[in-house]
């Protein structure tokens with residue numbers, strides 16, 4: 195079974211948009227804490243949680259307790275995406291008579307707990323988890339607590355109780371975003387080490403200052419620490435937690451308050467404030483412009499691919515691009531599913547398998563079994579019937595469905611009907627066969643033309659650029675609508691993969707900020723938008739781009 199990576203990503207994005215809309219309509223609410231736990235809820239709702247929106251009281255459902263109840267917009271948005279109620283109902287958030295109040299309330303079917311009175315959700319969770327044991331039920335309890343909430347003594351009483359009674363059917367997420375209502379958690383009541391300055395990135399950089407895990411361990415808990423925005427880490431942590439017997443698990447998830455909207459990120463002001471209506475189009479554009487880096491390991495040492503994977507892991511890549519070449523579809527031969535299977539245990543980072551082979555329909559199952567999370571096949575060697583088969587088997591295994599076209603190939607008409615459910619479209623920008631080639635400039639035009647077709651057929655996946663992407667052209671490739679960037683020569687062939695990936699990200703970010711500045715300029719909101727970025731370093735960088743554009 196694959197990770198279902200792109201589907202989760204898409205639904206997380208959808209839920210974030212709904213949070214923005216709902217809090218804006220309400221004129222109040224909590225986007226910051228809804229966004230810090232967005233990927234956690236995305237993984238639960240789209241992968242792990244057992245539930246039935248048609249039958250919210252189904253006895254064997256898993257229980258999700260949102261103890262940090264102020265993040266209700268995040269919960270409700272996921273419930274809407276999951277089908278508990280129409281998305282349009284989110285416009286009633288915080289209105290009299292609505293079931294969607296500022297904090298979760300049992301009058302909303304599917305809500306398990308009236309959160310908001312902070313500190314009580316964990317006690318409640320221990321209770322229902324113990325009750326499940328007494329009743330010999332095997333459903334699981336997932337609970338989300340906040341770091342500000344952890345100031346409450348009751349959290350620690352519950353922690354002791356869960357450990358004493360070996361409540362192993364309970365998994366807790368600590369949404370460790372370092373910010374509570376008034377300020378940084380480390381200033382108000384340190385969970386890690388006291389923060390002297392105003393720069394919370396200090397806490398991020400230095401793992402030796404993290405003490406929260408030790409606290410929970412000393413209370414008898416199984417502790418897993420992750421980056422709470424990495425879908426694959428959340429997924430792996432949940433899977434691991436479910437295997438641990440005799441003790442409860444806490445997944446300490448390092449997160450960013452307001453994650454995905456730059457001006458909200460790490461800014462305490464967005465704990466409980468609604469975005470203004472005029473800014474929303476810019477926020478939506480930003481949410482739709484998230485991007486991923488997928489290094490191609492064949493650009494490295496082919497005799498030691500294990501090491502190439504490790505370099506990508508160390509470089510914090512989003513995906514790992516695996517170019518399978520069979521010596522027939524392309525003249526080169528690289529590796530097959532057996533190698534992928536060998537590499538799989540080295541990391542949980544999603545495998546983005548690019549099949550440059552003949553007759554992919556005959557082999558696709560092998561690549562699923564080898565542990566691919568996305569499998570891309572080529573238009574030149576598929577037709578409506580074989581691609582239909584490939585599409586269905588990938589979907590059934592929660593593996594992302596990718597389709598690739600060579601430089602000389604147009605999107606075949608038969609493929610249009612698959613576009614709305616396609617997860618990834620690779621538009622090759624070199625003739626496939628090897629890394630280190632030059633980007634074919636005509637690809638820009640091709641992308642511009644493709645845009646209309648993709649829109650017309652409701653493509654909602656990610657476009658991946660593959661071949662010759664480098665620091666010079668990556669900004670313009672982003673402007674073409676590409677959101678996943680393969681890098682062989684410019685990343686894996688470099689000595690320092692980590693720096694190369696960081697440079698890729700910075701270039702894309704610059705290009706994205708430029709687009710958002712242009713948009714805010716068009717809307718007459720330039721200064722307002724710039725001023726929203728209160729963290730000085732960010733604002734300075736944005737101002738610099740605005741100056742380059744001649745806006746300031």
Ligand code: DX5
Nearest residue numbers: 626627629630661662682683
């Ligand atoms: C080409 C492959 C690419 C290639 C990328 O056939 O599909 O993934 O290795 O390498 P660069 O970025 O060097 O073109």
Ligand code: ZN
Nearest residue numbers: 515517548660
């Ligand atoms: Zn490739």
